[in-house]
Amino acid sequence: MGVGVVFTGFFGMMGLLLMSFPIAVIMVVLGVIGGVLLYGWPLLNSMGPVIWGVQNENILTAVPLFILLGELLLRSGIADRMYGALAIWLNRLPGGLLHTNIGCCSLFAATSGSSVATAATVGTVALPNLKRRGYGSRQALGSLAAGGTLGILIPPSVNLLIYGSLANESIGQLFIAGIIPGIALTLLFMVYIASESYFIPASDGEEEAKVPLAMKLAALKHLVPPAIIFAVVMGSIYFGIATPTESAALGVVVALAFAAREGKLSLEFFDNCFRQTAKTTGMILLIITAAFMLNVTLALGGIAQTMTAWVASFGLAPWALLMALIVFYLFLGMFMDVLSMQVLTIPVALPIVTAVGIDPIWFGIFIVLMCELGMITPPVGMNLYVVQGVRTDGGPFRDVVLGAIPYALIMVLFTILLIFVPQIVTWLPETMSGR
Numbered sequence: 240m241g242v243g244v245v246f247t248g249f250f251g252m253m254g255l256l257l258m259s260f261p262i263a264v265i266m267v268v269l270g271v272i273g274g275v276l277l278y279g280w281p282l283l284n285s286m287g288p289v290i291w292g293v294q295n296e297n298i299l300t301a302v303p304l305f306i307l308l309g310e311l312l313l314r315s316g317i318a319d320r321m322y323g324a325l326a327i328w329l330n331r332l333p334g335g336l337l338h339t340n341i342g343c344c345s346l347f348a349a350t351s352g353s354s355v356a357t358a359a360t361v362g363t364v365a366l367p368n369l370k371r372r373g374y375g376s377r378q379a380l381g382s383l384a385a386g387g388t389l390g391i392l393i394p395p396s397v398n399l400l401i402y403g404s405l406a407n408e409s410i411g412q413l414f415i416a417g418i419i420p421g422i423a424l425t426l427l428f429m430v431y432i433a434s435e436s437y438f439i440p441a442s443d444g445e446e447e448a449k450v451p452l453a454m455k456l457a458a459l460k461h462l463v464p465p466a467i468i469f470a471v472v473m474g475s476i477y478f479g480i481a482t483p484t485e486s487a488a489l490g491v492v493v494a495l496a497f498a499a500r501e502g503k504l505s506l507e508f509f510d511n512c513f514r515q516t517a518k519t520t521g522m523i524l525l526i527i528t529a530a531f532m533l534n535v536t537l538a539l540g541g542i543a544q545t546m547t548a549w550v551a552s553f554g555l556a557p558w559a560l561l562m563a564l565i566v567f568y569l570f571l572g573m574f575m576d577v578l579s580m581q582v583l584t585i586p587v588a589l590p591i592v593t594a595v596g597i598d599p600i601w602f603g604i605f606i607v608l609m610c611e612l613g614m615i616t617p618p619v620g621m622n623l624y625v626v627q628g629v630r631t632d633g634g635p636f637r638d639v640v641l642g643a644i645p646y647a648l649i650m651v652l653f654t655i656l657l658i659f660v661p662q663i664v665t666w667l668p669e670t671m672s673g674r
Contacts, residue, residue: 381642
């Protein structure tokens with residue numbers, strides 16, 4: 240199958256997306272109808288085992304478990320108290336509660352693994368406090384939208400799980416590889432907030448009151464539950480006690496224990512958690528199944544090999560190839576959601592980058608950073624709409640977009656830094672594995 244056919248299929252898919260067709264439907268149509276036209280009806284015999292295999296993939300069992308973990312934290316009130324505790328510790332920094340937005344997003348991300356859940360939860364808790372204390376809309380909304388993206392980089396991450404499944408890479412290694420970049424990006428966001436606040440005050444209200452040390456120390460108890468859950472999930476993977484799926488289950492059990500301690504367990508509580516988990520999981524697994532059906536057609540047509548040979552013909556250095564991929568993903572992120580970007584591009588992009596010697600674990604973090612970027616780039620940036628949806632003042636959507644732009648630029652610059660200093664990603668997993 241030639242490069243021309245590949246680009247025709249890609250732009251055809253983009254056209255259907257712009258016509259608002261569901262991504263899963265598009266992939267099934269292209270995979271089944273396109274495959275039958277090219278290879279005949281026997282192609283369908285190959286798709287049945289693929290669909291069965293996806294639905295029985297053990298690693299994907301962790302997806303609903305991590306989503307359920309986030310729901311338990313949200314609905315048990317742990318996230319609300321976590322925000323309050325961080326606010327007490329960070330409110331005296333330049334930028335005040337904006338630092339709390341970023342810090343709370345990173346902590347919630349480290350236990351839930353979901354970007355949308357992070358942005359929605361922290362936004363719901365934070366916006367009333369920010370408005371009451373006179374913080375600018377653009378600064379507040381931008382920090383929440385950008386902070387929410389940390390949910391797909393800081394482990395455990397549903398998106399790293401999906402990358403590992405598609406790329407057949409170690410989930411544990413991917414989780415460990417995301418720790419340092421996740422922390423570094425969080426600190427960069429906070430440095431930007433402090434720098435901006437030095438020139439443009441973040442709040443029009445009174446200066447944040449100084450909190451006594453005794454009150455600060457007492458508030459630390461509200462950070463214990465997320466810290467314990469993170470330690471259980473990551474520690475069980477690192478020490479070989481549990482697989483990623485088993486560690487997710489352990490995290491759910493610990494979260495249930497904390498919810499029980501708060502007296503939150505009830506039929507209504509479980510009904511809300513399980514319903515939302517089922518909705519989100521169904522959407523994710525439907526898209527993944529459709530993607531694997533499309534991948535059958537792509538594999539039979541030798542798409543990956545064709546694209547690898549075509550890219551190799553340009554003689555690009557690895558860094559130049561990655562810079563081109565940044566531009567490609569920036570464009571793609573304007574029109575596609577994160578999951579769609581992953582399942583459509585990883586099967587084609589991974590062979591290309593590994594052919595030029597790029598570490599697939601490092602590339603997993605690169606892909607997730609690009610997906611993070613897509614979550615705050617209009618017109619399809621999911622976090623932009625989530626944050627706009629939880630605000631109560633009815634302000635214009637452009638406030639969220641303009642507030643998120645500086646963070647998008649920081650992400651691009653940080654990704655470029657990782658290209659030239661890949662050890663930021665690879666050092667920790669290599670050290671822990673003894674390589």
